[in-house]
Amino acid sequence: MGQTARVSAIVWTAVGSLAAWLWLLLCQGFFWRTDVRLPPRTEPDGWPPVCVVVPARDEAGVLPASLPSLLAQDYPGRAEVFLVDDGSSDGTGELARELGRRHGGLPLTVDSPGEPPAGWTGKLWAVRHGIGLARARGPEYLLLTDADIAHGPDSLRTLVAAARTEGFDAVSQMARLRVESLWERLVVPAFVYFFAQLYPFRRIGRKGGRTAAAAGGCVLLRADAAERARIPDAIRHAVIDDVALARAVKSGGGHIWLGLAERVDSVRPYPRLHDLWRMVSRCAYAQLRHNPLLLAGTVTGLTLVYLVPPVALVVGLATGGTAAWGVGGLAWLVMTGTYIPMLRYYRQPLWLAPLLPFTAFLYLLMTVDSAVQHYGGRGAAWKGRTYARRNAVPDET
Incomplete structure (x- = not known):
């Protein structure tokens, strides 16, 4: 009975994740498309200074x-x-x-x-x-x-x-x-x-x-x-x-x-994960306006949207729950499909697309680390300068 309840909870959570992905796919400005480029150049009347x-x-x-x-x-x-x-x-x-x-x-x-x-x-x-x-x-x-x-x-x-x-x-x-x-x-x-x-x-x-x-x-x-x-x-x-x-x-x-x-x-x-981690974590919490509620919402959202689909798929395959692996797999498939255009833009192999949940998990950890650094007084340090002020941010020039 307990296992059935847990699988049912996973199924409904996966349904929520799939619904989120369908909304992102169709209603979030087609963010996943990479064809927003400068229009073909038309020579202006004059060339300003x-x-x-x-x-x-x-x-x-x-x-x-x-x-x-x-x-x-x-x-x-x-x-x-x-x-x-x-x-x-x-x-x-x-x-x-x-x-x-x-x-x-x-x-x-x-x-x-x-x-x-x-x-x-x-x-x-x-x-x-x-x-x-x-x-x-x-x-x-x-x-x-x-x-x-x-x-x-x-x-x-x-x-x-x-x-x-x-x-x-x-x-x-x-x-x-x-x-x-x-x-x-x-x-x-x-x-x-x-x-x-x-x-x-x-x-x-x-x-x-x-x-x-x-x-x-x-x-x-x-x-x-x-x-x-x-x-x-x-x-x-x-x-x-x-x-x-x-x-x-x-x-x-x-x-x-x-x-x-x-x-x-x-x-x-x-070149190293440390370098990328530093780039993201130095301003991730600033993006959330240093708001703990926004941080909690972001962690919850990343978990639901990016981590639930592969977890539901694995749990469904392990327990024989067709609904769990079917819904989780479909959500993961939509996620993967939206990532492919960006990989093509960057001329990267498409086998990286199914790994997006792993990368999203890294970003989740970077965001949490950004908050930890902020409350530890280390979140606004860059290139030898430390900005103690809440609304200050280091420069990456």
Whole structure:
């Protein structure tokens, strides 16, 4: 009797999981599709001036693979690059100047704003300084890009063409992250998949819609839209600055767009699980606004949606419960099918798709660890800086 009750409970829980997956499949903005890309380029009437702002802290290891790609942009209008050295200790600023002399291309200015004042994260203080330098040149657009992002030679041209012809105030591309090590293969595509599930790209691009997000590695922003939204001052202590930026622009009436990139790539390696764990856990609890109830709901949701299907399948096969393994297997199949497009985008083998429950379990542990670090006073430490303030977050520049 007791075993029958337990199997019945598993069946009904699996039914709930399957219902959740059917809703995600059909009603969550088709988040699982990967065809939200920049529209085919249409040449605008003119090419406005653009300033590129690159905040950088201890990035000597990646600059040789990223900065030359910015300097080599094939842009018909006036453009220049401002790299802001955020107190680096590894010679980032000196290396940037040397790369500028060696590669030529777009004009490069390297400067440093000094340590951020109270209430500012290092990255946003550097962005503020870079925007201040850029505004003296009178740009129509600002390209905010991270120091680990390599751009194809037509990246700036394509971004500006889309913004000009489609009327976007902010155009952001989710850079293709590096996927080479085993752990990168397991974790990175799922990272983008989960992001798209939270912020469906199709909804972001709708005028008047409430969903707003951006990918901080590549954001082209109209200068006047940035001024109206008081970027970055209005988000100086934002928990997740790219999402906060998009919300500020959209709440001010701006039209924003986010999609997957074709030739915008992150060159930062995360070869070990420890590296990826640190990347996720440093801001996972911040995403939940440091709210224990949201944390409990997230853990419950991840368990129901991602962990229940394989458990129900295994229990059903072990006990002969046809309903348990049938419903659990169907939910797992839907889950696997929604993950396949992201694996194809990342050019990864499809046998990774059924392993999504394992990856989701890792993310569950990372999220819990993020909360533990927060309450232990270690959650806001990054690159030698610790932010004691609840609403502060370390910068990954």
